Amino acid sequence: MIVASLVPLQSAIFAVVALAAPAVALTRDPLRQIVVNGFYGWALVILFSVLQAPDVALSMLVVGGLAYPIVVLIAVARVRAGKPKDEGGE
Amino acid sequence: MSRRVRIGIFLAAAASFGALLIWGFIGLTDFGHYKGPYGYVLNRVALPERHMTNVVTSAVFDYRGFDTMGEEFILFASVVGVVLLLRSEGREDDEMEDDTGSDTVRVFGTLMVGGSLLVALWLIAFGFVTPGGGFQGGVALAGGAALLFLAAGYGPFKVLGNETALDPIEGIGAGGYVVVGLAGLVSGAAFLQNVLGPGVPGTLWSGGSAALVNWCAGAEVAAANLILFSQFLEEYLVPLAGKQQS
Amino acid sequence: MSFLPYALVGWICVVGLYGIVTSKHLIHLGLCLSVTQSSTYVLLLSVGYVEGGGPPIFKGIKLGTTAVDPVVQSLVLTDIVVSVTVVALILALALNVHKETGSADPDEIAELSG
Numbered sequence: 001m002i003v004a005s006l007v008p009l010q011s012a013i014f015a016v017v018a019l020a021a022p023a024v025a026l027t028r029d030p031l032r033q034i035v036v037n038g039f040y041g042w043a044l045v046i047l048f049s050v051l052q053a054p055d056v057a058l059s060m061l062v063v064g065g066l067a068y069p070i071v072v073l074i075a076v077a078r079v080r081a082g083k084p085k086d087e088g089g090e
Numbered sequence: 091m092s093r094r095v096r097i098g099i100f101l102a103a104a105a106s107f108g109a110l111l112i113w114g115f116i117g118l119t120d121f122g123h124y125k126g127p128y129g130y131v132l133n134r135v136a137l138p139e140r141h142m143t144n145v146v147t148s149a150v151f152d153y154r155g156f157d158t159m160g161e162e163f164i165l166f167a168s169v170v171g172v173v174l175l176l177r178s179e180g181r182e183d184d185e186m187e188d189d190t191g192s193d194t195v196r197v198f199g200t201l202m203v204g205g206s207l208l209v210a211l212w213l214i215a216f217g218f219v220t221p222g223g224g225f226q227g228g229v230a231l232a233g234g235a236a237l238l239f240l241a242a243g244y245g246p247f248k249v250l251g252n253e254t255a256l257d258p259i260e261g262i263g264a265g266g267y268v269v270v271g272l273a274g275l276v277s278g279a280a281f282l283q284n285v286l287g288p289g290v291p292g293t294l295w296s297g298g299s300a301a302l303v304n305w306c307a308g309a310e311v312a313a314a315n316l317i318l319f320s321q322f323l324e325e326y327l328v329p330l331a332g333k334q335q336s
Numbered sequence: 337m338s339f340l341p342y343a344l345v346g347w348i349c350v351v352g353l354y355g356i357v358t359s360k361h362l363i364h365l366g367l368c369l370s371v372t373q374s375s376t377y378v379l380l381l382s383v384g385y386v387e388g389g390g391p392p393i394f395k396g397i398k399l400g401t402t403a404v405d406p407v408v409q410s411l412v413l414t415d416i417v418v419s420v421t422v423v424a425l426i427l428a429l430a431l432n433v434h435k436e437t438g439s440a441d442p443d444e445i446a447e448l449s450g
Contacts, residue, residue, distance in 0.1 A: 055409055078434075154410060221391075225417045
C-alpha cells in the first residue's frame with residue numbers, strides 16, 4: 001500500500017500541497033499570485049511541522065509571511081506605476 | 091521559436107525528466123525508514139559533547155559551520171547585486187513622505203513593533219536551546235523594522251533603515267564569522283573550532299564560539315534583509331512622490 | 337512502497353518548471369522559481385523522516401528518544417532564507433528591464449535587438 005506508513009494528517013497535508021503548487025504556477029497576474037503564494041507558504045509550514053521539523057517551519061513562516069510579500073508587492077507596484085494609463089479612458 | 095513549439099518541446103523534456111526523477115526516487119529508502127548513521131549519531135552525541143539541546147542549530151553552526159559560512163556569503167553577494175542594480179543618484183529624503191492616515195494604526199503599530207523586535211531577539215538568543223537561531227531571528231528582526239514602515243511611515247523607518255548604519259553591520263556579521271573561525275586557528279585548534287568551552291546545556295551559556303557565530307549570522311541576515319527592504323521601498327516611493335508633487 | 341512523498345516532489349518540480357517556461361511576466365517567473373526550489377526542501381525533509389520520531393530538540397526530553405534526522409533540516413533552513421535574496425535579485429533585474437524597455441514580458445524583451 002502506498003499510504004500505509006503515512007498518518008492521515010500527513011496524507012491530507014500532502015494533498016493540499018499538491019493542489020496548491022500548480023495553483024501558484026498557473027495564476028498569471030502577479031498581484032493575485034502573491035496571495036496564492038502566501039497560502040502555499042502556509043501549507044508548507046504545516047507540512048514541515050508534521051514532518052517534525054520546527055526550525056524549518058519557523059524559517060518558512062518568517063520568509064513566506066514577511067520577506068516574500070514585501071519584496072514582490074513593491075516590485076508589482078513599481079511595475080504598475082510605470083505603465084502608461086491606457087485603461088479606463090483618459 | 092514560437093510559443094507553441096516551445097511548450098511542446100518543454101512537455102516532451104518534462105516527461106523524460108519526470109521519468110528520470112521517478113527512476114531515481116525508486117532507489118531511495120522507503121519514506122519513514124531513514125537508514126544513514128549520521129543523523130542518529132548526531133542526535134545521540136550533540137547534547138553530551140557540545141551541550142546544545144537544539145541539535146539542528148548545533149548542526150548549522152557547529153558541526154557544519156563551514157557550509158553556513160558559504161551560505162552567508164551567498165546572501166552577502168546577492169544583496170550587493172541588488173544594491174548595485176537599484177541604487178541610483180542620491181535622492182533627498184524630504185521628498186519621500188508617505189504617511190499612514192489613521193492615528194490608531196500608528197500607535198498600535200508602533201507598540202507592536204517593540205514586541206516583535208523582542209520576539210526576534212529571543213529567537214536569535216535562544217537558538218541553541220529551543221527551535222530558532224540566527225537565520226529565523228534575523229529575518230524576523232528585519233520584518234519588525236518593516237512593520238515600523240507600515241505603521242508609521244517612511245520617516246520613522248529611516249531611523250532603523252538608513253544604509254550608512256546597515257552596511258557596516260552587514261559587513262561585521264559576514265566578516266565576524268570568519269574572524270571567529272580564525273580565532274580557532276590562532277589558538278592552535280582547527281578553523282571554527284569551539285575555543286570558549288561548551289557551557290551548561292539548556293541555558294543561554296551553551297555553545298561557546300558557536301554562539302558568537304550565531305549572533306554574527308543573525309546580525310548579517312537582519313541587516314541584509316533590511317537593506318533589501320529599504321532599497322525596494324525607495325524604488326516604490328520616489329514615483330509616488332513624483333505623482334504627489336505634480 | 338511509500339512512494340507518495342517522492343512523487344509529490346517530482347510533481348512540484350515539474351509544475352514549477354512549467355510555470356517558468358510559459359510565463360508572461362518576469363515577476364511571475366520569479367515566484368515559480370521559488371516553487372521549484374521548495375520541491376527540494378520537501379525532498380530533503382522526506383528523506384530524513386523517521387517513522388514515529390519526534391523533533392530533534394532534547395530540552396527536557398530524555399536523550400535517546402527517537403528523533404528525525406537533524407542534518408537535512410540544517411541544510412533546508414539556511415537555504416530558505418538565502419533563496420529570498422536570490423529571488424529579490426531576480427526582481428531587481430526585472431525592475432531594471434521594465435525601466436529600460438517598458439514591458440515586463442519575457443517574450444517581448446527577447447525580440448528586441450541592438
